[in-house]
Amino acid sequence: MGNRPRQRSMVMGNRSFIILSAEDFRHAESRDPESLDVCLHKVQSMRLHGPQQLLEDHRLEECRLHDHGLQESRRPFTYFRGKGLQLGRPEEILRSDGGYVRRWKSSEILRCTQVDMYETTLEENGLLIPRYIDAPGVAYIHEGSGILGVVYPFGGEFRQKSYVRQVNTGDFISIPDGVVFWLYNNRSEPFKFTCVADTSNAPNPGEPSKPYHLAGGKEQLVGGLLHGFSDDMLSEAFGVDVSITHDIFSRQKDVTITRAGKKFNFPYLEGTHRDGENDVAAEFTFSMHSGKADLIVPDGGWLSFVTRNKLPVLSKVGLSAVRVKLEPRAMIAPLWSPNAHQIIRFLRGDGRVEVASNDGESLLQEDLKENDVIIVPKFYPSTIIAGERGLEFIKILTSDSPTASYFAGGNSVYKAIPAQVVAEALQIPLEEEIYIRQQRRKDEVILPAVRQHEI
Template identity: 25%
Template sequence: MASKTSLLLSLLILFSTCLAHHQQQQQLPQNQCQIGRIDALEPYDRIQAEGGVTEYWNADEQQFQCAGVEFLRHRIQPGGLLLPSYVNTPLLSFIERGRGVQGVVLPGCPETFESSQEQQFSGQSQRRGERFQGLQQDRHQKVQNLKQGDVVAIPAGAAHWIYNDGDSELVAVVFFDTQNNANQLDQSHRRFFLAGNPQSQSRQQQGQRQPRRQQQGQTHQEQPYANAGNIFNGFDVEFLEEAFNVDRETAEKLQGQRDQRGHIVNVEQELQIIRPPQSRREQEQEQGRRQGGRRGGWSNGFEETICSLKLRENIDNPTHADFANPEAGRISNLNSFKFPILRQLQLSAERGELHRNAIQSPHWTLNAHNLLYLTDGSMRVQIVNNAGESVFDDELREGQVVVIPQNFAVIKRAGEQGSRWISFKTNDNAMIANLAGRVSVIRSLPVDVVANAYQLSRNDAQRLKFSQQESLLFSPSSSRSQGRASA
């Protein structure tokens, strides 16, 4: 009887501990979002490597902590290879400039790209002579071409790499959702390299400030790659020899301890990759299949398996815009209906463009945090919290980032040169509610409710509801003319 009582007591203590921990975890994001001020952020630090540089934003900033996200930017030079690695969070990357090739390895999937016997001794292999004699033909998982405007989705733990095969710099910005259910480590993104010695080329910017959390006596991983060797470095060389059935010299090269190139390396000769060319007709057919699937003409929900998941979608094509106003701009949303893998990642993206002095309707996002990165131009952004207080009212410039927490209201107005942005959102079908315009909350309220809520006459409430005839993107000329007409 005593043993049963002791066991029951132990279970109660364990249950209470787990419940308290769960409640603490549930309260943590709420406490982190008590934000009094949001700032426009630029890269906090950089990691230099042989073939490029990675710039990253300070993950200890309060707005990043609130949203549970992190952000960085790769600048890969022509011929540069971002070494294979994987991370503990799902990620979305956006190709801001340039072109390249990317490979993503999904565990358990077949190596469907393979060279023929005739190709085995051609090209680079032939130049290297007898060294390749007797080797099997190459096989690997499929790769994808990257171009400006592509959004790439990569599940947590999937190994990936990028190669710049163009003649100009490839710029890719990367968004990490550290609070995603797929991440069971901690509230930070961790990159696990499969090759190289990333720490050898790391350096910090001169005059950098200390992270906010470190000033308060807390610690954070300041440089994601600065103290990182590749994962083989932690294994004994003898184990690697046996596991790969190779000699000691090769096993030591796996560890990369003498590699001084960093995490982005220069490829000595053009990278030889099995990459079947895709004709324009094939591209048009693929586009037709996607459009047909969105209309429901052919899709039955089983077209994509884990091994055939589409990992790349271009968001820059103006013909795919969801909202367009020739006088104001356009917005394209990339959600799980258009890009099915986003349902698994629970993420989405938005590409927006505003013409000179045009305005996007004030709105809030119902079900997601929103990280906004400005790729071109400038725009004035105002963000308001639940207390009706302005937490951000400033000009956002090219290359800057701002986080808009869930339900915080925001309004945007483009500068004299217009503006373009990419937004990453923490829901696969992020939804917004507009405050002004033809499809808005105010427009949907009864006139008497508007009149009494804002102490207006019924006529003034009528004008408030119906004076703005545009829906989401407002041209500056129409806004001024409609304002004069209602005066």
């Protein structure tokens, strides 16, 4: 290699960046044209959006680009070939008399898709202490029932609107970042829900979301936010004697979850779901029961979805969900989503998932069982097929209005392309293409099992 000019660098935060000269660009192009594209993208991003956007773009590049020598740790999603798309089992991070929290350990795939995922279980009289979170999130209740409370600012005035409602298995909850909420188990059986937070706009994108508890004790790395203020400051703010604020701090023991001393009573509890546009109490919840399915396929199964069109608050959250139940050996038509990563938790039954990559290789082929979790990145084609026991799962998508395209079924992209074009592309006789085109004409999204004598 010949001598190259000395490169200048700049530091922003804890990141160092090389300032590339014209000769650097020519060198990058000679090594790999894609390297030049990366450089140009950085310069354009800096010009349009400033240093902060450049930092954010850098984080994304680490996840989606091959290592061309300009950075040390870029990770294309093909890097996760094999079990890298699976999250494994969650780890318990907190336990008290009122319940416990399990979190899926932060991993490269979670950082790349910029989501955080955890499961909360509330025992009888368990109370999830009022808090707000630095990232918008959603929750799906997959066991038990309880009470949800939300405090939400309305209009331009400095006012807070509060509501309390019963939520049950199969319900979907959506909470914007910075909005106070709490949950309480008023039944004897455990109350379990899975939560997914979108950290893309959080203070630390790709890292676990951070709750800010309005009450609770103080332990290492976690505690009620009031502990961060002095007694004098709080006594002045609340208009009480310092001895009262000191007494409040001394009484708080549990962190995140506590057990109520006696059962709460809410005589004004709202127990129905969204009935109209003016039902303010339904702004944050949506029922995803089979009775409200959006698609029912005989011998195939059913699905129910919620997007911002059904739950407007999702436009502030940026997420959506699909609940699917497949009959034995039925499958989801192979698909890809151009605008949403898919976080899928399998609730009941068994089956198999396959994910392909753009290089024609398998990214994942894995048998499924209850409580497995996988992440399918946007653009990557995937399919799920149920086993002999059927399969039920919940899918959280990182868009409030996701789209998808399908390879098979009545709405297949192949059927939207002229037959002669498809035949030539696949290098098959036109008659064979037409025969394939005529199959599955009435099946869309959910494909029932095909019996051998029907083929």
